[in-house]
Amino acid sequence: MWIAIAILAIIIILVLIEYRIRRPDEIVIYESSGIVKRRKGRIYPRHFSLAISGRIHSTDLKVEAEAKGKIMLHVHVVATVAASLNYLQNLVRAGGWHKDNVVKAMKELDNLLQVVVKEFTEKHEIENLPAEALSAHLQKKIGSTVEELGMDVISLNVYAIDPVDDKIAESIKQRETARIIEETEKANQKARVTATKAKLAADEQIALGEHDLELKKYKLKKVEEEEESKIANLRIKDELERRKLQLEYDRKEVDLLIDNPELLILTPQVARLAEASQNLPNARTVVNLGGKKGLEGTQILSLFQLFLQNLVDSTSTSGGRRKKSDE
DSSP, X not given: OHHHHHXXXXXXXXXXXXXXXXXXXXXXXXXXXXXXXXXXXXXXXXXXXXXXXXSOEEEEEEEEEEETTTEEEEEEEEEEEEEOTTOHHHHHHHHOSSTTHHHHHHHXXXXXXXXXXXXXXXXXXXXXXXXXXXXXXXXXXXXXXXXXXXXXXXXXXXXXXXXXXXXXXXXXXXXXXXXXXXHHHHHHHHHHHHHHHHHHHHHHHHHHHHHHHHHHHHHHHHHXXXXXXXXXXXXXXXXXXXXXXXXXXXXXXXXXXHHOGXXXXXXXXXXXXXXHHHTOTTOOOXXXXXXXHHTTOOHHHHHHHHHHHHHHHHHHHHHHHHHHHHO
16 A cells, blocks of 8 residues: 555656646757657656747847958848747757757857858948848848748848948948938929929919910800891891881882872971971972972862962062061
8 A cells, every 4th residue: 555655656756857847938849760849738758858949039240241342341230030840850950959959050040141241242342232232132042931040030130331440431421421412402403393393384274274265255255246246237137127118108108199299288398398488488489299290280289389379479478568567
């Protein structure tokens, strides 16, 4: 009984000593048939496994490189990496069977970055070495995963590329300042040109609008004049029609008087003639009302002429008597 309890206690103690619980920031690996694999369970045997860091690691690398012309440079590179779950075999080969193998593999990554940076800078002049261009080259060359080192690259950036010689750095700074000023001036001039073009385009649009407005006014005025001309023509036609009717009426009246001379006494012209004869007491009025037909001596026309003659004579006599009485 006691022996069984002791054996059980020993087994429990051995289990507690041998097995560990995997933390969330750890990656537990083991070797099977010469291949490194990953344990996915939470509990693992510590003497048959290796717990490595699963956290993200950063490296701040300062590389001394050369540009064309043997100009020394300080290149500041910052990389962020983590252990790759797909290339654990390569990670162990680069960093060894050790819990800090990620840190040791990062040293190999630093060496790789130095080689890539130096190869790039040696091919370019210092004026053509912006940090952005080197960053793009590193990201393209290194990639998102360094398979031979068993690490995933989270980020890779070049913060600065500075010449070692302060005079060269100052010259580059002055040149960059002049370039910025020149680009600013170009931008200002371009903005002025754009504004001028916009103003000219606006003026052209306004001129076209005014021209179209004048054309519309001219067309409307032309239509108005055509309408007025039509109205004037209608008025002239109406006036001509009215005069034609008046002439027709006068012609018929004349024809009626010619055919009936006795009606002349009823006309207003005869009344005015009689009135005028009263104002001329010493005048003798000879009236021929018959025309050619009256010369034929119709009885009615003779009577009418006699009547008018008597009227004139009586008027002359009364006028003479008034003159004597006045004397």
